[in-house]
Amino acid sequence: MRGPDCGAPTSCPTCRLGSLRRAARGDRAPRGAARVPGPAAGERHHTAETWEYDQLTAQPETLYGADDLTHLEGLDAVRKRPGMYIGSTDSRGVGHLVNEILDNSTDEGVAGHATRIAVILHADGSVQVDDDGRGIPTDVHAKSGISGVELVLTRLHAGGKFGGSGYKTSGGLHGVGASAVNALSRRFDVTVRRGGKVHAMSFRHGVPGIFDGPGPDAPFTAGPGLQVVGAMKRGERTGTSIRYWHDARYFETGAALDAEAVRLKLRNTAFLVPGVRYLLRDETGEEPAEETFHFPDGLTDMVEFLAPAGDRPVSGTLLVTGEGTYRENAADANGVMQSNVQRRAEVEIAFRWGTGYERTVECFTNTIRNAHGGTHRKGFERALARTLAEAARNARGLLRPKEDAPTLDDVLEGMTAVVHVRIPEPQFTSQTKDELSTAGITKVLQGLVEAHLKAWLEDRRTKAEARTVLQKIVDAARVRLTQKQQKDAARRKTALEGAAMPAKLVDCRSAGIDRSELFIVEGDSALGTGRLARSSEYQALLPIRGKILNVQKATLQQVLDNAECAAIVQVLGAGSGRTFDLSALRYGRVLIMADADVDGAHIRTLLITLFARYMRPLIEAGRLYAAMPPLHKITTKGRNPQTVYTYTQAEMESTVRRLEKAGKQVVTPIPRFKGLGEMDADELWETTMNPATRAVRRITLDDVEAAERILELLMGEKVEPRRNWLIDSADRVDREAIDA
Incomplete structure (x- = not known):
C-alpha cells in the first residue's frame, strides 16, 4: 500500500x-x-x-449521452406511468377506467343522441358499457389511414372533442381516456352499430387482433383492424358497446372495482342528464341484480336526495338556470393560439337550506364530478356570501348595532347544493378532472346567482321564506362568535397548560406532535398491560370505562356531560364541533385499541361515531386509527422455534397448514387471546403498539355521504330502518365463521 x-x-x-x-x-x-x-x-x-x-x-x-434518453411511443407512456393518466393505481384507478368509458357514452346523451346507457359488471371481472348513441365513426381517417374506431382507441389525444363539430360540450377533453383504458387492458372488445352494419374489433394492450375464444386468456393473433361482422336488425338503434378486462399487473395488489362507486357514478349522472335512462347490471354476486336510474326533475331531485336524513327544509329548492359568456385564450382548428375567444356557458344550480348544520355542495362540469370544486364553486359561494350578508345588514331587526355580518361558513350552514356547468373545452387541474380551473366561469356564476338571489329576496311570494333563511344565517353567525369567544377564553396558552388533565391519563414525555400517539384503551386491565408495553417517550394512554355514549342520538350538552366523552375532548385539547381546531391537537395520532371481539367492535364504532360527529377534521387529516390486536398466537417446536400471530380463524388455519407442510411442529392447543389484558407486555408491544411491527387501520372519510348514511342507519334514533337492514342482511353472514 x-x-x-x-x-x-x-x-x-x-x-x-x-x-x-x-x-x-x-x-x-x-x-x-x-x-x-x-x-x-x-x-x-x-x-x-x-x-x-x-x-x-x-x-x-x-x-451522460444520447443512449440514456428514452422515447415512449404510442400507449407505452400509459403503461409506464398509469397513475398519471387515471389518477392512481389503487381501487380508485380501477374505478376510473369505468368512468372514462361511461363518460364517452354520457357525452352522446348530453348531445341528444343517446337515450339509454347500460353498465354490466360481469362475473369474470370484465366491465361492459353499452349506449344507443351515434356509434364511433367507422370510416377511414384520411391522415392516419386507419378507421375512426382504431384511431380513438389506440392513439393518445385523438377524438371528436377538440372543438370540432362532434360535440358542443363534453366531459372528455384530451382524447386520452378510452385509449388509456385500452392500454391497461388484457382484452378490449368494441362493437359499433352504424350505417346499417355491425362492426367489431378487439385489442390486447392496445394492439389490434383476433382472440380465438372467449375471455382475456384466449390465444391472440395480431391482425386486421375493424371488421364488419353482420347487419343491423330492423328497428335496432345505432350505438357503441365496449367490454374490457383490466390488467391487474398495472395496479396495486388487491385493487378491485367497487360496485358501489359505479352505482354512485350512474346515479349522479342520471340526475345531471335527465333525458337518459341508466341501467346497472351486477353479475358478480350469487344472483344478478339490476337497477335503473332515471330522474326527470334533474337537479331538484338530486338536492332532495343529497339532503341529510331527517333534515327539515327551511326553504324550497331554488333553481338557477341561465347562460353567460366569458373570454379566454384558446387554439383554433389549425392549432394557432387566439386571444380573447368568446365562450358560452350553460349554468344550472339547485340549492336549499335545512334545519341541520351539515353542508353539502357538489360540483360538476359537463356531467363530470369535481370533487375539489373549482372556479364554478368559487363564483357560487362568492355570490352567496356577498348577497346574503348585504341582505342581512339591510334587513330591519336582524343584526344588532355593531354586530358582525355573517360569513360564508354561516351562509352555507345547513345548505344542500348542486352546481353544474356545461362549457366547451373546460380546463382542469389534472386528467382526473377533480377541480375546474377555467377562470372566466367565476364571474358568470357570480352574476347569475346574485341576480337570482336578489329577485328571490324581493319577491312578495318568497319574502317570508327569505326572511327565515336570513334569520337562520344570522343565528349561525352568533353561535359561531359565541363559541369562538368561549374557546379563546378557555384555551390553554400551551398544549400542556390550562385545565388539569384527567387523573387516569398516562401521558408521554414528548411535548411535540411529530411522533406522539394517544391510545384510547378499553378498561383498566388493558391499561395495566399497555403501561408496561408502551414507549413512554411518545405513547400516551387514556382508558375508558366500557361503552361510551352513542353521540348519534345525543345532544351536544349530553355529550359534554358524559365523563368518558368529555375526557377524550379534554385530553386531545382541540375542542369539538365547529370550534374544533386541528392545529391545537396535543397528539400526532389517535389510536383506538379495543379487544378483538364483538364488544370491542361496538366500542370502536361508538368512538368512531364520536370523532365523525364532533371531531371530523381529525379523520379528514388521516390521524385517527384503529389498532388490530391479534386473535391467535402460533408457536412451533424445535431448535429454532417460530412465533406467528394471526387475526382471523381462517388465517390461523391456513398458517397452521403452511407450517406443517413445511415440516414444522405446531404447539397445540393454539392459544386465543380473549382480550388485550390477557397479553403480556412484550406480546402487546410487538403485535399492537410497536410502529415497526404493528398493523393498524386508518379511519377515512372518502365518501362523506355514504358515511353519514351508515352512521345514521346503525347509530341513529330510528330503530325500524336498523331492524330492516339487519333482517335483509342476515343472509350475508357466514354462520360457520361465528365464534360462539
Whole structure:
C-alpha cells in the first residue's frame, strides 16, 4: 500500500486527491493533473478514495449521452406511468377506467343522441358499457389511414372533442381516456352499430387482433383492424358497446372495482342528464341484480336526495338556470393560439337550506364530478356570501348595532347544493378532472346567482321564506362568535397548560406532535398491560370505562356531560364541533385499541361515531386509527422455534397448514387471546403498539355521504330502518365463521 510519501505521486490517487479536488472546484489546474494515470491493473491504492478519484478524473460528457434518453411511443407512456393518466393505481384507478368509458357514452346523451346507457359488471371481472348513441365513426381517417374506431382507441389525444363539430360540450377533453383504458387492458372488445352494419374489433394492450375464444386468456393473433361482422336488425338503434378486462399487473395488489362507486357514478349522472335512462347490471354476486336510474326533475331531485336524513327544509329548492359568456385564450382548428375567444356557458344550480348544520355542495362540469370544486364553486359561494350578508345588514331587526355580518361558513350552514356547468373545452387541474380551473366561469356564476338571489329576496311570494333563511344565517353567525369567544377564553396558552388533565391519563414525555400517539384503551386491565408495553417517550394512554355514549342520538350538552366523552375532548385539547381546531391537537395520532371481539367492535364504532360527529377534521387529516390486536398466537417446536400471530380463524388455519407442510411442529392447543389484558407486555408491544411491527387501520372519510348514511342507519334514533337492514342482511353472514 502506497501513501502520500510513497515516491510515486503520479500513480497513487490519494497522493493527487487534494489537487484534484481543487481542480473540480474550479481552482487553478494542478500541475500534471491531466497526465495523472489511475492505478495499474491489479493494483489498488487507498481503496476508500478510489471512487472519488475515478469521478474526478472522468470526462463529464462520457457520463451522460444520447443512449440514456428514452422515447415512449404510442400507449407505452400509459403503461409506464398509469397513475398519471387515471389518477392512481389503487381501487380508485380501477374505478376510473369505468368512468372514462361511461363518460364517452354520457357525452352522446348530453348531445341528444343517446337515450339509454347500460353498465354490466360481469362475473369474470370484465366491465361492459353499452349506449344507443351515434356509434364511433367507422370510416377511414384520411391522415392516419386507419378507421375512426382504431384511431380513438389506440392513439393518445385523438377524438371528436377538440372543438370540432362532434360535440358542443363534453366531459372528455384530451382524447386520452378510452385509449388509456385500452392500454391497461388484457382484452378490449368494441362493437359499433352504424350505417346499417355491425362492426367489431378487439385489442390486447392496445394492439389490434383476433382472440380465438372467449375471455382475456384466449390465444391472440395480431391482425386486421375493424371488421364488419353482420347487419343491423330492423328497428335496432345505432350505438357503441365496449367490454374490457383490466390488467391487474398495472395496479396495486388487491385493487378491485367497487360496485358501489359505479352505482354512485350512474346515479349522479342520471340526475345531471335527465333525458337518459341508466341501467346497472351486477353479475358478480350469487344472483344478478339490476337497477335503473332515471330522474326527470334533474337537479331538484338530486338536492332532495343529497339532503341529510331527517333534515327539515327551511326553504324550497331554488333553481338557477341561465347562460353567460366569458373570454379566454384558446387554439383554433389549425392549432394557432387566439386571444380573447368568446365562450358560452350553460349554468344550472339547485340549492336549499335545512334545519341541520351539515353542508353539502357538489360540483360538476359537463356531467363530470369535481370533487375539489373549482372556479364554478368559487363564483357560487362568492355570490352567496356577498348577497346574503348585504341582505342581512339591510334587513330591519336582524343584526344588532355593531354586530358582525355573517360569513360564508354561516351562509352555507345547513345548505344542500348542486352546481353544474356545461362549457366547451373546460380546463382542469389534472386528467382526473377533480377541480375546474377555467377562470372566466367565476364571474358568470357570480352574476347569475346574485341576480337570482336578489329577485328571490324581493319577491312578495318568497319574502317570508327569505326572511327565515336570513334569520337562520344570522343565528349561525352568533353561535359561531359565541363559541369562538368561549374557546379563546378557555384555551390553554400551551398544549400542556390550562385545565388539569384527567387523573387516569398516562401521558408521554414528548411535548411535540411529530411522533406522539394517544391510545384510547378499553378498561383498566388493558391499561395495566399497555403501561408496561408502551414507549413512554411518545405513547400516551387514556382508558375508558366500557361503552361510551352513542353521540348519534345525543345532544351536544349530553355529550359534554358524559365523563368518558368529555375526557377524550379534554385530553386531545382541540375542542369539538365547529370550534374544533386541528392545529391545537396535543397528539400526532389517535389510536383506538379495543379487544378483538364483538364488544370491542361496538366500542370502536361508538368512538368512531364520536370523532365523525364532533371531531371530523381529525379523520379528514388521516390521524385517527384503529389498532388490530391479534386473535391467535402460533408457536412451533424445535431448535429454532417460530412465533406467528394471526387475526382471523381462517388465517390461523391456513398458517397452521403452511407450517406443517413445511415440516414444522405446531404447539397445540393454539392459544386465543380473549382480550388485550390477557397479553403480556412484550406480546402487546410487538403485535399492537410497536410502529415497526404493528398493523393498524386508518379511519377515512372518502365518501362523506355514504358515511353519514351508515352512521345514521346503525347509530341513529330510528330503530325500524336498523331492524330492516339487519333482517335483509342476515343472509350475508357466514354462520360457520361465528365464534360462539
